[in-house]
Amino acid sequence: MIIAWLLLLWNLGAPSFSVDEFTNLEMERGSLSAILADLAAGRDLHPPLTHLVVAPWLGIAGDSEWSARFIPVAFGLLSLALLWRLALVWLDRRHAWLAPALLALAPTFHLYVRFEKYYAITMALALLYLVCVHRWSARPTRPRLALLGLATVALLYTDYLAALFFVGTTGLLLILALLKTNRGLLVEWSLAQVASAVFLVPWLATVATQSASLHSQIRPDLAGAPIDFALKLGAVALSFGLGETLFPWRPPGALGLLSSLMLLVAGLLALRRSNSLGLALLTYLLLPIVGGALLFTAWAQTVPFMAFPNHVLFALPVFSVLLAIGAWHLSPKVRFLALALWVGAATTGLLSYHAGQDYLNPIYAVPTREIAATVQDNTARTPGALVLAEYDTGLPFYLARQATPVSVVPPGKVSAMAAPPPEVWLFSFGRDRTRVLEGDARARDWLRDNGYALVAAKSYVPTDPIYGALKRRLLSREVYDAKATLEQWRRGTRE
Structure with missing residues (x-):
């Protein structure tokens, strides 16, 4: 645990x-009322608990990158402890140390637990829910049922998807186990879940607003197509099996995927001897992934396939348990080889994560804070200089945190400027889903038409050639050469 921390x-x-x-x-x-108003307006499409947990901490520790991510990391550590407990009661001590160790080294775990969002808290609460389910099913008492109800409410107010699939999966498993043997216990659990759901009633109006906001968002490439469903499943397999910071065509990546497959197959073979545990693990893993992929393909068609794995991150600990089962099912020599390959790939993925390389979603690797400092230093030497950047690039956010204010305008609105500035800095993203909104091309045309010349440009997070070729083939269109580009334009200068 200390090493993981x-x-x-x-x-x-x-x-x-x-x-x-x-x-x-x-x-x-903002205040509590402001947070709730933002959620009701659809600024974020999730329940409020994560915001209500993090906001007081930010008031104490500040809003730096480190302090903002500290609470999610603390919940990530809690997830490791809860997984140890689950693996211990499900299996034995061997699995209880190996499953959390595999999770703690998984690059996808690091990528999304070290993230100021609901992912880590959802994972911890989902595991807490499973612990409460096990405790209650082992000795059904009213206090334990009440704790299970509280865990359900907490999960409902953290992530709709995790609550839907984990509570639904538990209900399905209990029906299969208790329908013929203990209907009274099944009814008791069902009533407790209904009582927990009642606590969500005050939030239903916001859920409806968020649903409308979700459907008004831009649909990504391939949305709703059968291949989109397959790609979402493939993205989860890649994210869970290897990570999102190491390309599978790199030798360590290929070997890492092979070792994950070897451990997973061995785990599935081992579970043939334990029908109840095998059914539970597979259901908790597959129902969220397959059900979530169907949901986001058929109904909520606004999530790109590469962004789907983080929506079901709460299932990653179950995957780690399956890998641990597989490892202990193998012979010692084969186990050593498989784990060595897996750890080697995971270590490479973690090093790549910290180096900002091989990101499947390169937006996470853009050094926007450092770019903002560069822009700040340069614009300070040119009075009246203008910065063009969309809100989602993060440059307006970081420039607003600088000591000296810098004028920032969306690229599409540059033509409305009353007087042409002497110098313009254009910061643009390579885009997929949101490319229809960008005003970068219009801004460049306006700059050329008004006597500006491009005097310098720098690209950040270049697209890997193989990755670019795969995207080009899959999407049947050109793809960006780099995720971010900073351009310096000056008036009255020849290109």
Whole structure:
């Protein structure tokens, strides 16, 4: 646990905030009523508990990258402890230390637990819910049922998807186990869950508003197509089996995927001897992943397939348990080989994560804070200089935190400027789903038409050639060469 804690805290404040993080941060700076109003307006499409937990901490510790991510990291550590407890009661001590160890080294765990969002809290509460289910089913008492109800309410107010699938999965398993043997116990559990759901009634109006906001968002490429469903499943397999910071065509990545497959198959073979545990683990793993993929393909068609794995991150600990079962099912020599390959790939993925390389979603690797400092230093030497950047790039957020204010305008509105500035800094993102909204191309046309010349440009987070070729083939369109570009334009200068 100490090693995991140190790993999770290592360079915690180094990555810049991405759009989800600084949007949450801006909300959590406000009062309770302001947070609830933002959620009701659809600024964030999740329940309020995460914001209500993090906001008081920010008031005490400040809103730096390190302090904003500390609470999620603490819940990530709690997840490891809860997984140890679950693996111990489900299996034995061997699995109880190996499953959390595998989770603690998983690059996807680090990527999303060290993130100012609901992912880590959801994972911890989902595991707490499973602990409460086990305690109650082992010795059904009213106090334990009450604790299970409280865990259900907490999960409902943290993440709709986790509550839907984990509570639904538990109900399905209990029906299969108790329908013929103890209907009274099943009825008792059902009434407790209904009572827990009643606590969500005051939030239903906000749920309806958030649902409308969700359906008004831009649909990504391939949304609703059968291939979108398959790609979402593939994205989860890649994220859970290898991580999102190591490309599978790299030798360590290929070997890591092979070792994950080896451990998973061995785990499934081992579970043939335990029908009840095997059914429970597979249901808790597959129902959220497959059900979530169906939901986001058929109904909520606004989540790109590469962004789907973090929506079901709460199932990752169950995957780690399956890998641990597989490891102990193998012979000692094969186990050593499989775990060595897995740890090697995980270590490479973690190093890549900290280096900002091989990101499947490169927005997380853009050093926006450092770019803002560069822009601040340069614009300070040119009075009247203008910065063009969309809100979601994070540059307006970081420039607003600088000591000296800098004028920032969305690129699409540059033509409305009363007087042409002497110098313009254009910061743009390479885009997929949101490319239809960008005003970067119009801004460049306006700059050229008004006597500006491009005098310098720098790209950040270049697209891997193989990754770019795969995206180009899959999406049947050109893809960006780099995730972010900073351009300096000056009036009256020849290009």
